[in-house]
Amino acid sequence: MGYFDVDDVLADAVEVPCKFQLEVAQVGFLAGQPGESVARNSKLELPLWLARILAIVGAGDGEGDGDGDTPFVELLPPDTFAARVMNAVKADPVALDLHAVSPYFYALAVKWVNLFSDAELGETVARLLLARAQEINSNAANVTLVERTLDDLAGPLASRQNGVHHSSPFMLTMDEWEKTVYKEAHEAYRDSKKWLLQ
Amino acid sequence: MYGDLGNKLIIEAKRTQQLQSRRNGIRDGTANVSIPQYNDALVRGIIAEVEQIRESGAGGDAAAGQCAHFVNLLCLERNKRCLLSYHKMRSEIMDGMAWAGTAGDVLSGGGGATDSTLSDQLGNLSHSEQSYLQQYTDLLTQMKSAPAFADIDLAGSLTPPSDIFIDVRVLKDAGEIQTEYGTFNLVKDSQFYVRQSDVESLIQQGYLQKI
Amino acid sequence: MALPAHLSQTFSPEEIQFLVENEPIKIFPRITTRQQVKRNHGDDRNGFRSTTSWTPHRWRMITTDEAPLNNMVAMQSTNVALWIALLLKQQAKCNIIAPEWLTVKGLDRSIQFEQTYPDRFSPLPWDWLVLSEILFKRASDDFHDPVHELRNRIQDLREMRQVKVLKGLKYLNESHLQLDNLSLLEINELRSFIVNIMNKLRDIHNAFSVDEQGESEDEDISYGTMRDSSTNMS
Numbered sequence: 001m002g003y004f005d006v007d008d009v010l011a012d013a014v015e016v017p018c019k020f021q022l023e024v025a026q027v028g029f030l031a032g033q034p035g036e037s038v039a040r041n042s043k044l045e046l047p048l049w050l051a052r053i054l055a056i057v058g059a060g061d062g063e064g065d066g067d068g069d070t071p072f073v074e075l076l077p078p079d080t081f082a083a084r085v086m087n088a089v090k091a092d093p094v095a096l097d098l099h100a101v102s103p104y105f106y107a108l109a110v111k112w113v114n115l116f117s118d119a120e121l122g123e124t125v126a127r128l129l130l131a132r133a134q135e136i137n138s139n140a141a142n143v144t145l146v147e148r149t150l151d152d153l154a155g156p157l158a159s160r161q162n163g164v165h166h167s168s169p170f171m172l173t174m175d176e177w178e179k180t181v182y183k184e185a186h187e188a189y190r191d192s193k194k195w196l197l198q
Numbered sequence: 199m200y201g202d203l204g205n206k207l208i209i210e211a212k213r214t215q216q217l218q219s220r221r222n223g224i225r226d227g228t229a230n231v232s233i234p235q236y237n238d239a240l241v242r243g244i245i246a247e248v249e250q251i252r253e254s255g256a257g258g259d260a261a262a263g264q265c266a267h268f269v270n271l272l273c274l275e276r277n278k279r280c281l282l283s284y285h286k287m288r289s290e291i292m293d294g295m296a297w298a299g300t301a302g303d304v305l306s307g308g309g310g311a312t313d314s315t316l317s318d319q320l321g322n323l324s325h326s327e328q329s330y331l332q333q334y335t336d337l338l339t340q341m342k343s344a345p346a347f348a349d350i351d352l353a354g355s356l357t358p359p360s361d362i363f364i365d366v367r368v369l370k371d372a373g374e375i376q377t378e379y380g381t382f383n384l385v386k387d388s389q390f391y392v393r394q395s396d397v398e399s400l401i402q403q404g405y406l407q408k409i
Numbered sequence: 410m411a412l413p414a415h416l417s418q419t420f421s422p423e424e425i426q427f428l429v430e431n432e433p434i435k436i437f438p439r440i441t442t443r444q445q446v447k448r449n450h451g452d453d454r455n456g457f458r459s460t461t462s463w464t465p466h467r468w469r470m471i472t473t474d475e476a477p478l479n480n481m482v483a484m485q486s487t488n489v490a491l492w493i494a495l496l497l498k499q500q501a502k503c504n505i506i507a508p509e510w511l512t513v514k515g516l517d518r519s520i521q522f523e524q525t526y527p528d529r530f531s532p533l534p535w536d537w538l539v540l541s542e543i544l545f546k547r548a549s550d551d552f553h554d555p556v557h558e559l560r561n562r563i564q565d566l567r568e569m570r571q572v573k574v575l576k577g578l579k580y581l582n583e584s585h586l587q588l589d590n591l592s593l594l595e596i597n598e599l600r601s602f603i604v605n606i607m608n609k610l611r612d613i614h615n616a617f618s619v620d621e622q623g624e625s626e627d628e629d630i631s632y633g634t635m636r637d638s639s640t641n642m643s
Binding site: 106109110113114117118121122125126129130133136137138140177180181184185187188189191192195196 | 415418419421422423426538542575578579581583594597598599600601602605606609610612613614616617618
């Protein structure tokens with residue numbers, strides 16, 4: 001997390017559906033039509049860094065205190081948190097391919113919960129996280145010291161594209177944050193085991 | 199769409215980080231830090247885009263004008279964040295080089311460097327980055343030689359020592375070294391029993407291996 | 410960087426070993442560093458400075474304080490730091506006395522405890538895993554019990570406790586965690602995992618509970634100058 005954090009910058013680029021509440025000239029490039037205007041009620045996929053501000057800021061026609069104005073756009077629920085996905089989350093958190101849902105699922109969820117104070121979504125995501133955490137941990141605790149030397153030999157073209165050992169199908173379904181959690185946990189387990197066996 | 203170039207730059211930064219963390223995942227003490235080519239074209243592209251947004255001068259008093267103005271502002275902010283994040287990521291790699299002691303070889307363009315992978319690193323840095331690395335290295339040298347740290351090797355091994363004397367094997371010919379326990383002629387494949395603090399830097403540079 | 414990322418969050422096992430080596434341990438010295446009882450006698454058999462008989466020391470270790478190194482008497486047990494004990498042991502100048510918990514009897518008691526209380530950890534010292542490992546390696550001939558039996562019990566204990574830890578991880582939450590009697594090495598290998606998970610749970614939790622507490626703007630909605638421009642605009 002942080003202004004410079006590469007993962008957070010990427011998470012901010014995730015696109016969410018929005019509906020424009022007013023006609024806006026000069027921003028046609030958002031819809032791939034530079035120079036045109038965007039019509040009222042038109043639906044567009046906007047990156048989060050744009051959408052989340054436009055959704056909370058609005059303008060009256062030059063007067064008023066600003067608070068009561070309608071925001072420029074209305075955020076529509078993204079596919080990431082569609083009922084279909086939420087049902088899968090509730091049904092079997094571990095079997096869910098979270099990376100396919102969104103590589104930045106948790107980052108997105110936190111931002112979304114924040115925007116809408118959606119406590120229910122928050123609870124669901126927290127339960128999901130806890131259930132998957134057990135799986136991450138048991139994968140991370142699975143240390144064989146031989147595997148490490150094989151990795152060293154395999155070099156950059158090995159299958160560990162993200163510094164992750166693809167030893168179980170679950171690991172392919174982890175989102176980017178889960179991968180870093182896995183990696184740090186795995187290294188801690190590995191270091192302990194190495195020390196104990198030295 | 200504005201911001202697309204910034205995304206490309208950040209995706210590149212992410213890829214670099216992944217490569218980096220995989221290397222660091224192998225913690226064998228010998229630092230293997232490398233930096234990919236500075237993406238000058240993309241950075242220039244983003245800066246050009248920033249100029250373009252600024253010149254577009256979208257705006258107006260009406261709500262729609264304010265919205266357009268807002269969109270432009272946000273695009274500027276986004277580009278700024280992408281640029282800063284990319285450069286911060288690279289500066290951190292360069293800091294790592296300085297601490298690992300490879301910065302000198304990189305800056306000399308590989309002249310005299312024993313490791314050939316270091317020689318092409320200089321060309322991967324932009325001019326500003328070269329001077330950053332130079333200045334950071336100078337700063338570090340200055341700090342290491344400060345009286346307060348005179349007795350401490352700040353770039354030394356971070357593993358607590360368990361023995362004062364250790365057995366080492368010579369991996370590469372390193373000529374003669376003199377210690378208060380006598381002179382050792384470090385010929386490849388020979389073994390010595392030496393004081394750890396005398397040979398620490400040679401271990402780090404890969405001449406010796408602790409056994 | 411000066412401190413690699415993996416060391417800024419947590420200890421390396423080598424660092425833990427270093428900390429443990431500073432803990433006191435009981436030894437039987439095989440050497441004497443002071444004359445036993447008699448003072449002012451002047452009949453130093455070695456003829457070592459016999460004229461200045463008012464100094465009772467034969468020879469002195471260099472220490473920052475006097476005790477206990479300068480009071481070692483052969484076969485009288487004394488407490489010294491583990492690293493000194495190991496150094497003396499290496500030179501056959503002492504025997505290390507295993508602590509009471511590190512005997513077959515003591516370990517069986519701990520195992521019993523682990524079995525009796527499924528949700529508590531037995532009160533072993535904070536360095537049990539590291540200390541036993543060091544002593545098995547460097548002073549295995551000083552144990553009265555067969556080392557392989559001790560090793561098996563240590564392994565059993567570790568596994569039993571790991572199972573309990575796994576069970577406990579299901580109840581992680583965003584605010585607190587209690588790990589009574591878990592040793593430093595055991596905590597260490599879990600630290601980054603637990604901290605990461607708890608931090609994220611707290612992020613999620615804060616995201617929807619901030620407003621309930623009546624605080625206004627959430628914190629990560631905008632960075633840098635965005636907030637300023639938004640207030641200017643509206």
